[in-house]
Amino acid sequence: GENVGLHLPTLSVQEGDNSIINCAYSNSASDYFIWYKQESGKGPQFIIDIRSNMDKRQGQRVTVLLNKTVKHLSLQIAATQPGDSAVYFCAENIEGSNYKLTFGKGTLLTVNP
Amino acid sequence: NAGVTQTPKFRVLKTGQSMTLLCAQDMNHEYMYWYRQDPGMGLRLIHYSVGEGTTAKGEVPDGYNVSRLKKQNFLLGLESAAPSQTSVYFCASSYLGQGNSPLHFGNGTRLTVT
Numbered sequence: 131g132e133n134v135g136l137h138l139p140t141l142s143v144q145e146g147d148n149s150i151i152n153c154a155y156s157n158s159a160s161d162y163f164i165w166y167k168q169e170s171g172k173g174p175q176f177i178i179d180i181r182s183n184m185d186k187r188q189g190q191r192v193t194v195l196l197n198k199t200v201k202h203l204s205l206q207i208a209a210t211q212p213g214d215s216a217v218y219f220c221a222e223n224i225e226g227s228n229y230k231l232t233f234g235k236g237t238l239l240t241v242n243p
Numbered sequence: 244n245a246g247v248t249q250t251p252k253f254r255v256l257k258t259g260q261s262m263t264l265l266c267a268q269d270m271n272h273e274y275m276y277w278y279r280q281d282p283g284m285g286l287r288l289i290h291y292s293v294g295e296g297t298t299a300k301g302e303v304p305d306g307y308n309v310s311r312l313k314k315q316n317f318l319l320g321l322e323s324a325a326p327s328q329t330s331v332y333f334c335a336s337s338y339l340g341q342g343n344s345p346l347h348f349g350n351g352t353r354l355t356v357t
Binding site: 171223229 | 247283284285286288291299301333335340341342343345346347348349350351
């Protein structure tokens with residue numbers, strides 16, 4: 131949305147480069163993690179998810195890495211394209227709960243042609 | 244397959260007015276949610292529903308009411324709008340609960356209360 135990008139961490143990359151977006155989560159009891167992409171004026175779009183019994187999961191051009199020791203999640207985008215420009219945010223869900231999804235504030239990714 | 248559809252896309256209200264935001268999903272999902280998104284903050288859950296005829300409070304329910312009379316629709320009501328309710332509202336649905344399946348979002352309703 132038009133105000134979502136204000137005061138967000140930003141990452142600027144060149145087209146074709148790989149991007150890495152990081153997320154620190156807060157609760158060691160979280161067991162399900164999701165990455166969303168939000169383009170200006172649109173709703174969040176699901177990218178990829180991972181459970182706490184995994185440390186890596188791959189999708190099409192995207193990889194999510196989970197480090198439970200330091201409570202860190204990252205999203206890697208290969209061969210970044212201008213269409214990847216958006217706000218990316220992670221979400222964590224506390225184990226045993228179906229209604230306690232916590233969203234991060236997001237990172238603004240800008241891809242320069 | 245339209246996914247999650249929200250109406251209206253934009254609305255301006257005066258303080259004290261009421262309105263209803265409409266959400267429809269065509270994925271046969273049991274779970275539906277209303278979130279608000281404000282600058283500098285993550286999405287916050289207002290109310291949710293685990294199935295037709297059910298509703299429950301989320302993190303920030305005050306000033307809002309909801310209804311889920313049909314499985315595919317989830318309505319969010321503001322009985323007496325306040326400037327603090329100026330926000331972007333997103334409806335979402337999921338096949339399973341939030342701990343087991345990702346949410347599918349609509350494109351939002353941008354509400355301004357003057």
